[in-house]
Amino acid sequence: MRAMDFQFSDEQLMLRQSVRHFVDREIIPKIAEWDAKGGFDQAIWKQLAQLGLLGICIPEKYGGSGMDYNSLAIACEELERGDTAFRTAVSVHTGLNSMTLLQWGNEAQKEKYLKPQAKGDKIGAFGLTEPGAGSDVASMSSNAVLEGDYYKLNGQKTWISLCDVADHFIVFAYTDRSKSHKGISAFIVERTMGGFSSKAIKGKYGIRSGNTGELFFEDVLIPKENLLGEEGEGFKIAMSALDNGRFTVAAGAVGLIDACLEASVKYCQQRETFGKKIGDHQLVKQMIAKMEAGYQMSRLLVYRVGDMKNRGERNTRETSLAKWQACDFANQAADDAVQIHGAYGYSDEYPVARFLRNSKAPVIYEGTREIHTLMQADYVLGNRVDRKLSHILPPWK
Numbered sequence: 597m598r599a600m601d602f603q604f605s606d607e608q609l610m611l612r613q614s615v616r617h618f619v620d621r622e623i624i625p626k627i628a629e630w631d632a633k634g635g636f637d638q639a640i641w642k643q644l645a646q647l648g649l650l651g652i653c654i655p656e657k658y659g660g661s662g663m664d665y666n667s668l669a670i671a672c673e674e675l676e677r678g679d680t681a682f683r684t685a686v687s688v689h690t691g692l693n694s695m696t697l698l699q700w701g702n703e704a705q706k707e708k709y710l711k712p713q714a715k716g717d718k719i720g721a722f723g724l725t726e727p728g729a730g731s732d733v734a735s736m737s738s739n740a741v742l743e744g745d746y747y748k749l750n751g752q753k754t755w756i757s758l759c760d761v762a763d764h765f766i767v768f769a770y771t772d773r774s775k776s777h778k779g780i781s782a783f784i785v786e787r788t789m790g791g792f793s794s795k796a797i798k799g800k801y802g803i804r805s806g807n808t809g810e811l812f813f814e815d816v817l818i819p820k821e822n823l824l825g826e827e828g829e830g831f832k833i834a835m836s837a838l839d840n841g842r843f844t845v846a847a848g849a850v851g852l853i854d855a856c857l858e859a860s861v862k863y864c865q866q867r868e869t870f871g872k873k874i875g876d877h878q879l880v881k882q883m884i885a886k887m888e889a890g891y892q893m894s895r896l897l898v899y900r901v902g903d904m905k906n907r908g909e910r911n912t913r914e915t916s917l918a919k920w921q922a923c924d925f926a927n928q929a930a931d932d933a934v935q936i937h938g939a940y941g942y943s944d945e946y947p948v949a950r951f952l953r954n955s956k957a958p959v960i961y962e963g964t965r966e967i968h969t970l971m972q973a974d975y976v977l978g979n980r981v982d983r984k985l986s987h988i989l990p991p992w993k
């Protein structure tokens with residue numbers, strides 16, 4: 597077995613430093629206000645673009661910064677240290693949309709959609725989940741019928757990040773229901789196409805500064821050239837997109853654990869009970885130690901997946917494990933961070949209540965904890981085997 601290299605390059609160290617600096621300066625001071633009002637300042641997109649974060653794993657010839665998968669993980673870690681909503685936005689724009697266009701789009705689609713969004717001039721998103729089809733992707737109701745040079749799309753999507761912000765969406769719909777999951781196709785749908793509308797969901801438990809909501813398609817006419825891949829390849833396209841999306845979610849969870857540790861250590865050093873700093877109490881130490889263990893283990897899982905991706909290896913199994921474990925560790929770390937802060941942790945005075953609310957979404961989205969548990973059991977039991985899929989994993993440069 598080839599030894600794994602856990603050294604970050606100088607370029608990656610600089611990336612981490614610049615994203616961390618950006619988060620400390622531009623996100624952390626404003627996040628409580630954005631979280632309370634339910635939206636962040638859209639000018640932040642320009643800043644993310646200037647940092648190269650909107651095209652991080654996209655080759656330079658398509659307007660991206662041509663960095664590798666572990667650089668994407670570094671960016672996601674650092675963004676989620678600020679707030680889960682920012683990492684979610686980058687995950688969707690980059691992991692679910694841009695990288696899917698890179699892997700499955702033809703040259704004309706890359707030129708028209710990938711290039712401007714890698715530069716940050718346009719925003720891309722992803723429409724898979726429906727009111728009646730979450731984990732069970734193949735039970736979706738959306739339908740697209742070819743009529744001349746256009747597909748006529750009807751249906752509804754829900755829990756779509758960037759629903760009111762994105763310029764275009766990769767949307768999945770049946771083109772042939774008789775073929776089960778092999779009858780699903782993927783389309784690039786522009787916001788400006790007639791019959792398209794979106795509506796944000798109000799009253800979310802967490803990631804409140806992010807824009808999440810519903811998409812509606814009423815006889816939307818999609819030009820034939822906006823079919824992504826071939827007819828019937830939609831399910832595979834969605835699953836391969838999720839391999840990238842879940843990787844960014846796992847990396848973000850590492851950043852959330854880091855934020856929980858940072859806040860908890862600070863509080864342990866200032867708060868005293870029973871005549872000593874709370875960090876000197878054994879049960880508090882236990883929570884800190886668990887957070888550290890979760891942080892280190894999740895990081896190893898994430899960077900191992902990044903390494904596999906960089907080498908073009910199929911990584912569905914390892915990505916699912918990293919996503920499942922890192923998100924569970926982050927959820928537990930956030931719960932413990934609130935516990936360490938006691939009653940103060942239950943208010944907005946400290947960031948940990950927001951961390952706890954935010955930590956729940958990644959345990960649900962991009963494959964619930966239960967879906968990943970079942971996938972892992974099935975891999976071990978031999979019920980699920982990943983075939984080599986070389987055509988969908990091109991090098992990033």
Ligand SMILES: CCCCCCCC(=O)SCCNC(=O)CCNC(=O)[C@H](O)C(C)(C)COP(=O)(O)OP(=O)(O)OC[C@H]1O[C@@H](n2cnc3c(N)ncnc32)[C@H](O)[C@@H]1OP(=O)(O)O
Nearest residue numbers: 724725730731733755832835836839912957961962963967
């Ligand atoms: C605030 C809160 C916001 C909430 C946001 C919510 C929005 C989202 O989370 S978006 C995404 C959420 N959805 C998911 O994650 C979906 C979860 N479900 C799944 O992952 C799958 O449906 C799962 C695993 C349960 C079932 O898969 P299963 O039916 O076993 O399919 P499986 O047999 O593995 O694959 C079917 C085909 O796809 C192919 N395929 C599977 N995985 C991949 C992959 N990673 N890459 C390429 N092809 C793949 C297989 O090779 C197979 O091909 P063929 O039919 O030719 O043999």
